[in-house]
Amino acid sequence: EVQLVESGGGLVQPGGSLRLSCAASGFTFSSYAMSWVRQAPGKGLEWVSGINSRGVGTGHADSVKGRFTISRDNAKNTLYLQMNSLKPEDTAVYYCVTCKQGTYFCTDLARFGYWGQGTQVTVSS
Numbered sequence: 098e099v100q101l102v103e104s105g106g107g108l109v110q111p112g113g114s115l116r117l118s119c120a121a122s123g124f125t126f127s128s129y130a131m132s133w134v135r136q137a138p139g140k141g142l143e144w145v146s147g148i149n150s151r152g153v154g155t156g157h158a159d160s161v162k163g164r165f166t167i168s169r170d171n172a173k174n175t176l177y178l179q180m181n182s183l184k185p186e187d188t189a190v191y192y193c194v195t196c197k198q199g200t201y202f203c204t205d206l207a208r209f210g211y212w213g214q215g216t217q218v219t220v221s222s
Contacts (some may be wrong), residue, residue, distance in 0.1 A: 119193030
């Protein structure tokens with residue numbers, strides 16, 4: 098059974114940092130590209146960051162570029178999202194998502210595969 102379990106969310110002040118983790122199991126993690134996707138209150142899904150299966154190719158949405166960094170540790174079957182200089186508009190539920198098998202990279206719903214349950218990030222003073 099595929100499982101993606103996010104952790105590391107919480108309440109942080111503007112300008113602060115958080116690191117999200119996603120523990121993967123039930124599939125060959127190192128064979129899948131991965132993404133982080135978020136959903137703010139009352140808004141649609143937004144792709145945040147993506148990384149290929151080997152971790153040598155990454156991409157970030159313009160809204161988070163320069164502030165967020167995606168990484169992975171294939172030996173630990175874990176995906177990370179380092180979030181710095183957080184803003185109130187970063188408040189959202191953050192989801193860890195696999196790309197569909199054989200996809201080098203994914204940024205849109207059609208190429209997403211399995212989803213985690215999400216972790217809440219709230220940026221507020």
